[in-house]
Amino acid sequence: MRISFSLPQVTAFVKVAETGSFTVAAKRLSVSQPALSRTIRLMEEAIGSRLFDRDTRNVVLTPAGDELLPIALRMVLEFDSAFGELAQFLGGQRGRVTVAALPSAAAVLLPQAIVRFQAAYPGVEVVIRDDLAHAVAASVADGIADLGLTVRPAEPGALSYRPLVSDDFVAVCRGDDPFAAMAEVGWRDFAERPFIAMAQTSSVRAMTNAAFLQTGLSPKQLYECSHLATTVSLVAAGLGVTALPNLTLPLVNAAGLITRPLKDPTMRRSIGVLTRGGRSLSPAALNFMNLLSDGNFRPVLPS
Known part of the structure; x- marks a missing residue:
C-alpha cells in the first residue's frame, strides 16, 4: 500500500498530536475546526486506520498515530530546514x-x-x-x-x-637603470631599449602595442611572458625594461624594482x-x- 500525505495534512496531524485538542490546533493553524477534522478524517481513510481516539475531553494517539508521529515530525523538520536554507540563499547569506x-x-x-x-x-x-x-x-x-x-x-x-x-601604465626598471634617474618616461624612450613584453593574448600587451602604434615605434619585444612574475623577474635580472599597469605594482615593489610615470601618451x-x-x-x-x-x-x- 502506498501512502501519500501532503505537507498541510502532516502539519495538521502534528499540531493535533502536540496540543491534544482539535480546537486548540485549529486556532494555531488558523483554520476552522470542521476543516481540521475533515483533514484528519481524510488521512485516516487513506491509511485505513484511526489516528486519534477521541471523546468529549481527550484526544490521544492510536497505535497508528504513534507510529506516524515521528515520521511526520521528521517531514516537517526537513521541510522547515530546507526552506530555511532557501531563505538564506535568497537573502544572499548562503x-x-x-x-x-x-x-x-x-x-x-x-x-x-x-x-x-x-x-x-x-x-x-x-x-x-x-x-x-x-x-x-x-x-x-x-x-x-x-x-x-x-x-x-x-x-x-x-x-x-x-x-x-582606471589603471595607468608606468615604466618599470631596476634601480641602476637610466630610467630610474628620470622624473618620468615617455614611450619613445623605449625605442633603443630591450623591452620585455607580455604575451600577445594579454590585456597588458594590447595596451603596450597601442602605445607603440601611437608613437610610431616598433621596438623589439622580447620573451613574451604569459605571467607577470616572469616579466618582473626578467627586469630584475637586468634583461630589459617594461611597462606595466599600476595594479601590478605590489609584485614590482616586492622585486625591488623602480617605477616611473609613463607619458606621451598616457595609457590607461x-x-x-x-x-x-x-x-x-x-x-x-x-x-x-x-x-x-x-x-x-x-x-x-x-x-
Missing part, C-alpha cells in the same frame, strides 16, 4: 560566488573586497579564477564564473561591463565587472558585485 579576474586585479582588488564581503556574508564561499582577459571573458560567457574582474572586452557580445577603476586601462547580459545573478553574486561597485568601496591603487 551559496558560492565564482570570480574570474586578471591576475593583477585578483591580487590587488579582490583581497580587500573579500574581507569586507565575508564579514557581512560569512556563509558564502568565494572562488577565484585568475587568468588572462580572454579567458576571464570566456569563463563569464560560459557560466563558469558569476563575475569577471577585467578590462572592457573589445567585443562584448552578450556580456555586460561596469567600469570600476579600465578595470571593471563583467557579467552575462540578460542572465540573473545569484543573490550572493549580486551582493558581491554591488560591494565592488559601491561608492563606499574605493580600492587604493599603488602609486
